[in-house]
Amino acid sequence: MGIKGLMPFLSDSAPSCVKETKMEAMTGRVIAIDASMCLYQFLVAVRQGASQSNLANEAGEVTSHIQGFLSRTVRLLECGIRPVYVFDGKPPELKRETLREREERKQEADGELAAAMESGDADAIKKASHRTVRATPQMNADVQELLRLLGVPVVLAPCEAEASCAALCKAGKVYATATEDMDALTFGTPKMLKNLFDTESSRTAQKRPVFELTLSRVLEQLDVSMATFIDFCILCGCDYCGTIRGIGPATAFKLLKLHGSLEAAVATIDANKLPPEEQWQISEARALFSSPPQVDPSQVDLKWTSPDVAGLKSFLIDRHSFNEGRVTKVVERLSACRAAGSQSRLESFFTAKAPKTLPASEKFNPFAKRAAGSPATKRAREIGGGSNTGKAKVQRKQLS
Numbered sequence: 001m002g003i004k005g006l007m008p009f010l011s012d013s014a015p016s017c018v019k020e021t022k023m024e025a026m027t028g029r030v031i032a033i034d035a036s037m038c039l040y041q042f043l044v045a046v047r048q049g050a051s052q053s054n055l056a057n058e059a060g061e062v063t064s065h066i067q068g069f070l071s072r073t074v075r076l077l078e079c080g081i082r083p084v085y086v087f088d089g090k091p092p093e094l095k096r097e098t099l100r101e102r103e104e105r106k107q108e109a110d111g112e113l114a115a116a117m118e119s120g121d122a123d124a125i126k127k128a129s130h131r132t133v134r135a136t137p138q139m140n141a142d143v144q145e146l147l148r149l150l151g152v153p154v155v156l157a158p159c160e161a162e163a164s165c166a167a168l169c170k171a172g173k174v175y176a177t178a179t180e181d182m183d184a185l186t187f188g189t190p191k192m193l194k195n196l197f198d199t200e201s202s203r204t205a206q207k208r209p210v211f212e213l214t215l216s217r218v219l220e221q222l223d224v225s226m227a228t229f230i231d232f233c234i235l236c237g238c239d240y241c242g243t244i245r246g247i248g249p250a251t252a253f254k255l256l257k258l259h260g261s262l263e264a265a266v267a268t269i270d271a272n273k274l275p276p277e278e279q280w281q282i283s284e285a286r287a288l289f290s291s292p293p294q295v296d297p298s299q300v301d302l303k304w305t306s307p308d309v310a311g312l313k314s315f316l317i318d319r320h321s322f323n324e325g326r327v328t329k330v331v332e333r334l335s336a337c338r339a340a341g342s343q344s345r346l347e348s349f350f351t352a353k354a355p356k357t358l359p360a361s362e363k364f365n366p367f368a369k370r371a372a373g374s375p376a377t378k379r380a381r382e383i384g385g386g387s388n389t390g391k392a393k394v395q396r397k398q399l400s
Contacts, residue, residue, distance in 0.1 A: 010218060014217065029081055078337055156295075167297050180195070192212070246273055
C-alpha cells in the first residue's frame with residue numbers, strides 16, 4: 001500500500017516536487033530498484049491462455065518472473081541505465097497485521113478463481129488470478145541468480161527494500177529509488193521515480209510519464225520538517241499502523257498543522273474511528289521510518305560486470321525451457337550494450353545550479369480555498385484518484 005493517497009496529494013499540494021520525465025532521460029544514471037515490487041508485477045502481468053496461468057517450464061515451475069526480469073533488465077541496460085536491484089528482507093513485526101489481511105484477501109480470491117474457472121467467466125478469471133499472486137523464496141532465488149548472471153548488482157536488504165534504497169540514495173551510491181510505494185519518501189530517499197516502467201499502459205492503453213519526486217521540495221513546499229512529514233504519512237495510513245476511518249491526506253495535514261503533533265491531532269478524533277490499540281503503535285512506526293534496519297552503504301560495492309553467457313544459457317535454456325533462438329538474441333543485445341560502453345550525462349561537464357528557494361506565496365496553505373479546476377488539481381486527477389486522497393473520494397468530513 002505504501003502511504004494512502006500521498007501521490008495525488010503531493011501533485012496537488014506540492015507540485016514543485018513532481019517532475020514529469022521518461023526512462024530515456026535516466027541514461028547514465030544508477031537507479032536502485034525495488035525488486036520485490038517488480039517480482040509481484042511480473043507474476044501478475046506475465047500470463048497466458050484462457051486460464052490466465054503464469055508462464056512455466058517443462059517441469060511446471062513458474063517462469064513469468066524470470067521472463068519479466070530478463071526483458072526489463074536488458075531494456076534498462078540498452079537505455080544506458082545501470083540498475084541495482086534491492087530485495088526485501090524480513091518484514092518488520094509492525095507489518096504483521098497488513099500481511100495477515102493481504103493473505104486473507106488472497107485466500108478469498110482463491111475461492112473466487114475456482115468459481116470463475118468452473119463457470120468459464122474470462123473476466124472473472126483474469127481479475128481473480130491477479131489477486132491470488134504469491135511470491136515464493138525460490139522465485140526470489142531464481143531472480144537473484146539471473147541478475148548475477150547478467151552482471152547486475154543485487155542488494156539483499158535486512159528489512160524493507162525501500163529503506164535500503166533510500167540509504168543508498170542518501171549516500172550518493174544511486175541517483176534515485178524506483179518503486180511504486182510512496183513510503184520510499186517516508187524512509188527518506190532524496191529522489192524517487194514512480195511509474196519508471198509504465199506498467200499500467202498495457203491495461204489502460206494510455207502511455208503515462210515517469211514521475212520524478214524530490215524529497216527536499218516536498219518538505220519545502222509543504223513547509224514541514226522530515227519528522228512532521230513522517231507523522232503526516234502515518235496519519236494518512238501506512239503498512240505499519242492501522243488506518244483511521246474518514247482521514248485522508250488533506251484532513252491529516254490540516255490536523256497536524258492545527259494541533260502541532262501526531263498525538264495531539266489523534267486526541268481530537270472520535271475514538272470509535274481509531275484502529276484497535278494493538279494496530280495503532282505510533283511511536284514504533286515513527287521509529288521504523290526514522291531509523292529503519294537498512295544496508296550500510298559503505299559496505300555495498302556496486303559493480304556491473306560482463307554477463308556469464310554460458311551460465312545464462314544453461315539457466316534459461318536447460319533449466320527453465322526458454323527458446324534457444326530468443327536467448328541468443330538476448331545475448332546479442334547484451335553484447336551490444338557492453339560494446340556501447342557507459343554514457344556520461346551532459347550535466348557532468350558543468351557545475352549544477354542550486355535549486356531556487358520557493359517564495360512564501362508558493363508554500364502550501366491547507367486552510368486556503370482552492371478552485372476545483374486549478375491546474376494542480378487537474379494534474380492530480382490525471383495522475384490518479386482525485387486531488388487529495390488517491391483511490392478514495394475527496395474527504396468532505398468535518399474535523400472532529
